[in-house]
Amino acid sequence: MRWIIAPRVVLAPTVVLLVSLAATGCGVHRKLKITEVQPNQVELYLDEPSDHRLNLTNMRYKWATNLSGANPAGGEIDLSIAGELRGGQFLIIFEDGNHTGAPAARNFQPSIPGIVVQGGYFPSYGSTPGIAMGVSGKHRRGWVEDKVSDTVTFGAPPRPPAYGAFTQDNTLNSAKPSGSNSISRAFNGTAAVDDDRESDWSVRPQSPGAPSN
Ligand SMILES: [Ca+2]
Numbered sequence: 784m785r786w787i788i789a790p791r792v793v794l795a796p797t798v799v800l801l802v803s804l805a806a807t808g809c810g811v812h813r814k815l816k817i818t819e820v821q822p823n824q825v826e827l828y829l830d831e832p833s834d835h836r837l838n839l840t841n842m843r844y845k846w847a848t849n850l851s852g853a854n855p856a857g858g859e860i861d862l863s864i865a866g867e868l869r870g871g872q873f874l875i876i877f878e879d880g881n882h883t884g885a886p887a888a889r890n891f892q893p894s895i896p897g898i899v900v901q902g903g904y905f906p907s908y909g910s911t912p913g914i915a916m917g918v919s920g921k922h923r924r925g926w927v928e929d930k931v932s933d934t935v936t937f938g939a940p941p942r943p944p945a946y947g948a949f950t951q952d953n954t955l956n957s958a959k960p961s962g963s964n965s966i967s968r969a970f971n972g973t974a975a976v977d978d979d980r981e982s983d984w985s986v987r988p989q990s991p992g993a994p995s996n
């Protein structure tokens with residue numbers, strides 16, 4: 784008898800999972816986060832277990848500034864050039880004055896993947912402009928659709944629109960990346976704090992490729 788009953792016990796949750804995946808459009812929100820904004824580089828982080836992988840196809844990093852006359856006033860990078868990220872891994876997008884042409888995959892440090900961009904790529908923060916940055920995008924992975932959406936805004940309001948869910952509580956109105964300080968998301972151990980609120984963030988010493996605890 785037992786060998787007849789056991790397959791039903793296993794099958795039922797599988798069927799429920801497949802039906803609910805189909806009903807919800809098979810979307811899985813992947814935890815690719817923007818975690819630190821330094822003067823000339825930005826840190827992203829995949830806040831998932833270390834056996835998870837995220838293919839970055841169709842996922843983009845974006846920024847915009849409200850600085851009057853800024854040229855460019857915004858930018859966008861296709862993250863797929865960096866391939867895939869492992870859970871717990873950081874990805875640094877960094878300026879290099881010797882780099883010319885389009886953004887390209889290049890390790891930030893031997894164990895930290897990165898994307899190199901031209902000098903002056905990131906916004907100018909001289910007058911504490913309003914800034915929006917974030918990641919967004921999606922692609923299919925068999926039955927499921929991997930989606931990412933995360934954002935931060937800081938600086939003088941009115942800021943450019945956020946790239947996803949975000950509540951401005953104006954704690955960063957006069958904050959900007961400067962010298963050795965970054966706009967940094969709080970961490971709880973290795974978990975990035977994400978309540979989609981400005982107060983998840985504060986000005987802290989730089990910690991590229993590491994949590995800001
Ligand atoms: Ca968020």
Ligand SMILES: [Ca+2]
Binds near residue numbers: 819990991992
């Ligand atoms: Ca960091």
